[in-house]
Amino acid sequence: MLKALDQGFRMQHIYITCTRDYRVTPKPHRPTSEQPKKAQNCRRDNTGPMDFKACIDDMFCYMYRFNDAGTAFDWHNERVLGKEIWEEEPWRIHISEVVESSVRGYLGESRDVHAVSSLSRLNSANSISRDSFEASIDARTPGTFTVPVCFTKHHWSTVVDGHRPPHKLMHNLDFKNSIKAVPCNCGPWGIDSMKFWQDVGFGDGDARRTRLITKNNCGIPIDYKIEGPLEKYVALCRMDLLKAPRPHKLVVQGKHPSCDTVTALLDQSGITLEELKTRSLESYVAIKCFAGIPGRNRYKAVCERYKDMDLGSLLRVLEEEKVGRRIFGAKLSG
Secondary structure, eight states: OHHHHHHHHHTTTEEEEEESOOEEOSOTTSOOSSOOEEOSSTTTOOSSOGGGEEEETTEEEEEEEEEOOSSGGGOEEEOOTTHHHHTSTTTOOOHHHHHHHHHHHHTTOOOOHHHHHHHHHHHHTTOSOHHHHHHHSOTTSTTSOOOOEEEOSSOOOOOOTTOSTTHHHHHHHOTTSGGGOOOOOOSGGGTTHHHHHHHHTGGGGOHHHHHHIIIIIIIHHHHHHOOSHHHHHHHHHHTTEEEOOTTTOOEEESOOTTHHHHHHHHHHHOOOHHHHHHHOHHHHHHHHHHTTOOOSGGGHHHHHTTTTOOHHHHHHHHHHHHHHHHHHHHHHHO
């Protein structure tokens, strides 16, 4: 029965977003386009529906359903339907169990071997029916539920209460409103974003619909939720979006010419943003030049040396910096 329920989740654009970016909003009753302030811990985070929240390790996770009925102006996040039914017989499942099972399953945590083997013995002895056997499995077991999960550095959560007239019209017209945003930066440097979108089923395979969700419900939030210019650039690259040049600076469909080079470099090197900024400064500058981020005149001379580089050349610069750090460290220790 649990697997049947899980399959039902997978057909409804239901997803989970998890982050350590704790926030607290003064308006827990109404979605907003204002950036919430930092919070101290998971317990204090109130940026999503509290009845669809779970604190797992040092992350907070919220579960949503993306409602894409009607026109693009109507599309928004909402509570998953049927919660009151799951909590009754024969399910008796709390939302936090669904979230925990999905999250730990995505993290690769294995099932409880002893629990599964004992249930298997019961089943092989024909002492319980198949339905009873499935229902007896702990709903929190990693992988019992497989709701798609976005692990992200930045918060994409939203409260869903208050999305009704007269405020509903204002929310729908404001694409910066949190209730419109869907997760667009999953995994390190957003490497898991497209896989997550495919798992959720945004757009249902309709190319035009997917483009609209990507541009309106993803591109606009990326622009104001991610402050770092390089992080923002890579996040837009992952979703086939780019920032239009001045004076408009709108997020539009398309890719910057250096997107593939920059993302390939980051993927192959496995380097984090913090490592780039603190330990690989030349690579950091080179990548920013490739991305066209330092556009002011005083950067032109700096970027000139990188204009003819390719992916292999950039990877060599990165490797040389690593070798240099090892030699320097050895001399210090010697």
